Amino acid sequence: MFGDYSLGDLGSIFVMQGFAGLILFSVYVLMALGLAIIFGQMGVINMAHGEFMILGAYVTWMTSNFFQTYLPSLFSGYFFLAMILAFVASGALGMLVEWVLIRHLYKRPLDTLLATWGLSLMLQQAYRSVFGAREVGVELPQWMLGSLHVSDSIEVPINGVFVMCLTVLITVGVAYVMYKSRWGRQVRAVVQNRIMAGAVGINTEKVDRYTYGLGCGIAGVAGSAFTMIGSTGPTSGQLYIVDTFLVVVFGGAASLLGTIASAFSISQTQSTLEFFMSGSMAKVLTLLAVVGILMLRPQGLFALKVRK
Amino acid sequence: MTDNRFFNRSELIGILVLAVFLVVVLPLTLDVFRLNLVAKYLTYAFVALGLVVCWGYGGILSLGQGVFFGLGGYCMAMFLKLEASSVENTKIQSTPGIPDFMDWNQITSLPLFWKPFHSLTFTIAAIILVPGIFALIIGTAMFKRRVGGTYFAIITQAVAAILTILIVGQQGYTGGINGMTDLRTLKGWDIRPDHAKVVLYFFEVGCLFVCIMIAQFVRHSKLGRILVAMREKEDRVRFSGYSVANFKIFAFCIAAVFAAIGGAMFALNVGFMSPSFVGIVPSIEMVIYTAVGGRLSILGAIYGTLLVNFAKTSLSETFPELWLFGLGGLFIAVVLAFPNGLAGIWGDYVQPRIDRLISSRKPKPEGWTDSSVADGAPAE
Numbered sequence: 001m002f003g004d005y006s007l008g009d010l011g012s013i014f015v016m017q018g019f020a021g022l023i024l025f026s027v028y029v030l031m032a033l034g035l036a037i038i039f040g041q042m043g044v045i046n047m048a049h050g051e052f053m054i055l056g057a058y059v060t061w062m063t064s065n066f067f068q069t070y071l072p073s074l075f076s077g078y079f080f081l082a083m084i085l086a087f088v089a090s091g092a093l094g095m096l097v098e099w100v101l102i103r104h105l106y107k108r109p110l111d112t113l114l115a116t117w118g119l120s121l122m123l124q125q126a127y128r129s130v131f132g133a134r135e136v137g138v139e140l141p142q143w144m145l146g147s148l149h150v151s152d153s154i155e156v157p158i159n160g161v162f163v164m165c166l167t168v169l170i171t172v173g174v175a176y177v178m179y180k181s182r183w184g185r186q187v188r189a190v191v192q193n194r195i196m197a198g199a200v201g202i203n204t205e206k207v208d209r210y211t212y213g214l215g216c217g218i219a220g221v222a223g224s225a226f227t228m229i230g231s232t233g234p235t236s237g238q239l240y241i242v243d244t245f246l247v248v249v250f251g252g253a254a255s256l257l258g259t260i261a262s263a264f265s266i267s268q269t270q271s272t273l274e275f276f277m278s279g280s281m282a283k284v285l286t287l288l289a290v291v292g293i294l295m296l297r298p299q300g301l302f303a304l305k306v307r308k
Numbered sequence: 309m310t311d312n313r314f315f316n317r318s319e320l321i322g323i324l325v326l327a328v329f330l331v332v333v334l335p336l337t338l339d340v341f342r343l344n345l346v347a348k349y350l351t352y353a354f355v356a357l358g359l360v361v362c363w364g365y366g367g368i369l370s371l372g373q374g375v376f377f378g379l380g381g382y383c384m385a386m387f388l389k390l391e392a393s394s395v396e397n398t399k400i401q402s403t404p405g406i407p408d409f410m411d412w413n414q415i416t417s418l419p420l421f422w423k424p425f426h427s428l429t430f431t432i433a434a435i436i437l438v439p440g441i442f443a444l445i446i447g448t449a450m451f452k453r454r455v456g457g458t459y460f461a462i463i464t465q466a467v468a469a470i471l472t473i474l475i476v477g478q479q480g481y482t483g484g485i486n487g488m489t490d491l492r493t494l495k496g497w498d499i500r501p502d503h504a505k506v507v508l509y510f511f512e513v514g515c516l517f518v519c520i521m522i523a524q525f526v527r528h529s530k531l532g533r534i535l536v537a538m539r540e541k542e543d544r545v546r547f548s549g550y551s552v553a554n555f556k557i558f559a560f561c562i563a564a565v566f567a568a569i570g571g572a573m574f575a576l577n578v579g580f581m582s583p584s585f586v587g588i589v590p591s592i593e594m595v596i597y598t599a600v601g602g603r604l605s606i607l608g609a610i611y612g613t614l615l616v617n618f619a620k621t622s623l624s625e626t627f628p629e630l631w632l633f634g635l636g637g638l639f640i641a642v643v644l645a646f647p648n649g650l651a652g653i654w655g656d657y658v659q660p661r662i663d664r665l666i667s668s669r670k671p672k673p674e675g676w677t678d679s680s681v682a683d684g685a686p687a688e
Binding site: 039043045101104105108109110111113114115117118119121122123124125126128129135238242243245246249276280281283284287288289290294295298 | 369371422442448449450453455456457459461462463465466467469470473476477588589592595596629632633635636637638639640642643645647
C-alpha cells in the first residue's frame with residue numbers, strides 16, 4: 001500500500017496524521033482533565049461531564065453572537081472573554097449540582113453514575129428546547145482562519161495550533177493549582193484520607209464542592225475550545241464521554257500525568273490507524289486495545305498508591 | 309427445610325398475580341397492536357431480571373447489557389434473515405440467496421460466520437452460548453483481577469460502544485445502522501400476521517416465567533445468599549474461603565444469558581434488530597427499568613420495565629419534549645429518594661397494611677420474609 005507514495009510524501013502524511021492526532025489529543029486532555037479531577041480525586045462518576053462541556057460551547061456561541069451584533073470591532077478577541085464566561089457558567093452549574101445532588105451520594109459511587117446520567121438527559125433536553133436541535137457553529141475571528149505552511153506538503157491549521165496551545169496552558173494551570181497551591185494540597189489531603197483531613201481542620205464539604213465546580217468549569221473551557229474545531233449540538237457531549245472515561249481510567253484515575261500520557265497514546269494510535277483503515281475500525285481497534293490493556297493492568301498506566 | 313424452598317407464600321402469590329396479569333388480563337383487554345407493544349416491553353424485562361441478579365444481589369453494575377441483548381437479538385435475526393433471503397425471494401439481486409444488505413454492499417457470497425445460522429438448533433444454542441461465553445471472558449478477565457464497581461461499569465460501557473461502532477461500521481456483514489429488517493418467517497411459519505403475534509406473546513411470557521423461576525432459585529439457594537453477602541462485605545466472604553470472583557462471574561453470565569434471550573425475543577416479536585438497542589444509551593436505560601422496579605425485587609423489575617415503557621410511549625406520543633426530562637428526573641428521584649424502587653415502596657407502605665389486615669384474622673406464616681433479604685440499600 002505504500003508503493004504509490006514517495007518517501008517524502010509518506011513523511012508528510014505521517015506528520016499530518018500526527019497533527020490530526022494532536023488535535024484529538026487536545027480535546028481528550030481538556031475533557032479528561034476535568035473528569036480526572038472529579039473521578040480521580042472524588043470518586044464520582046460524572047456522566048454529565050459532556051453536557052457541562054457543551055454548556056461551555058453554547059456560552060461561547062452566545063458570546064460570539066453578542067460580539068458580532070453589538071461589538072463587531074472587538075470581535076477578534078471575543079474568545080478570551082467567552083472562555084472565562086464558559087468556565088464560570090459550567091463551574092457554577094457544577095457547584096449547584098454538587099449541592100443538590102452529588103453530596104448525598106458520596107458513599108454510593110454507582111448511584112452517582114445513574115443520577116448524573118439522569119442529569120445529562122435533562123440537560124440535553126434543555127439545550128434542545130433552548131438552542132434547538134440543530135448543531136450550531138461559531139464564526140471564527142479572521143486571525144484564526146487559514147493555515148501555516150511548514151513545507152510544501154505540510155499545512156497546519158491555525159485554529160488547531162491555538163487549541164493545542166490552550167490545552168498546554170490549561171494543563172499547566174491545573175497542575176499548578178493541584179500540586180502547588182494551598183487549595184490543591186487540601187484537595188489531595190481529602191482524597192488521601194478524608195477523616196484525617198477533616199480532623200486537621202480542612203472543611204471537606206467545601207473542598208468537595210469547589211473540586212467538583214473546578215472539574216465542571218474545566219469542562220466548560222474544553223467546550224469553549226471545542227467550538228474552534230467543530231460544531232455544537234445538544235448531544236455532542238455524549239459522543240465523547242466514554243472515550244474520555246477510558247482515557248482517565250487508562251491513565252490511572254488519580255494521576256494527571258497518566259491522564260495526559262493515556263490521552264496522547266490513545267489519540268495517536270487512533271489517528272495513525274485511521275490512515276490504514278476506515279475510521280470506525282480504527283476506533284474499534286483502539287478501544288479494544290485499551291480495554292485489553294485495562295484487563296491486564298486494571299490500575300491504569302500510572303497508579304497512585306492510596307491507603308483505603 | 310424452609311431455607312431451600314423457592315418461594316415463600318407472599319412471593320408465590322406475587323408470581324401468580326403476575327401470571328394472571330400477563331396471561332389473562334392483558335391479552336383480554338388489549339388489541340393485538342398494544343399486546344405486541346407489551347411483548348416488546350417484556351423483552352426488556354428479561355434484561356431487567358438479569359440485572360436484579362447481577363446488580364441487585366451481586367452488586368455488579370453492568371452498563372453493557374445492551375451488548376448481550378444485541379448479541380442474542382442478532383443471532384436470532386441472522387437466522388430469520390437467512391430464511392427470508394431464500395433464492396426465490398431474492399432473485400432480483402445480483403447474487404440471489406444472500407441477505408439484501410450484503411448485496412447492496414457488493415458482497416457476493418455468504419460470509420463464513422453466517423453459514424451455521426441456516427440451522428435453528430445452532431441458532432438457539434448460539435443465543436445462549438455466544439453471550440454466555442462472551443460474558444465469561446469479560447467476567448473472568450475483570451473479576452479475577454478484582455476489578456469491580458465503577459471500573460467495571462466503565463469498561464462494560466466501553467464494550468457497548470465498541471460493539472455498536474463495529475456493527476455500524478461493518479455494514480456488509482451486519483446491516484449497518486439500519487440493522488436487519490424485513491424478517492418474515494420462522495421455519496416457514498409467518499411471524500408477521502396478528503395471530504402469530506399473539507402466539508409469540510404467549511411463548512415469550514412462558515420464557516419469562518422460566519427465567520423468573522431461575523432467578524428465584526438463585527435467590528433462595530445458598531448461592532444467592534453468598535452473592536448478597538459478597539455485595540455487603542466482599543473481603544469477609546473471601547476470607548471465609550469462597551472464591552468471590554467465580555460467584556461474580558456466575559451472576560454476570562446469568563444476567564448476560566437473560567439479556568440475550570430477551571434480545572432473541574425482541575427479534576421475533578418486533579421483526580427487526582438494529583444497533584440502536586446495543587449501545588450505551590439503551591444499556592443505561594435498561595438499568596433504570598431495574599432501578600425503578602426495585603433492584604432487589606425479581607417481580608419489581610418486570611413491573612418497573614412495563615411501567616417505564618408505558619410512560620415512555622404515552623409521554624413521547626403526547627409531549628415528546630417532556631419525555632427526556634421525565635426520564636432524567638426518574639433517574640435522579642429513584643437514586644435519591646427510592647433506592648429500592650417500586651418494590652421498596654410496596655414493602656414499606658403497602659405490604660404492612662395488607663399484612664395487618666390479614667394478621668387480624670390469622671397468624672403470619674413463618675419462614676423467609678421479604679425483609680430478610682431486601683432490607684436496606686446495598687452498601688458500596
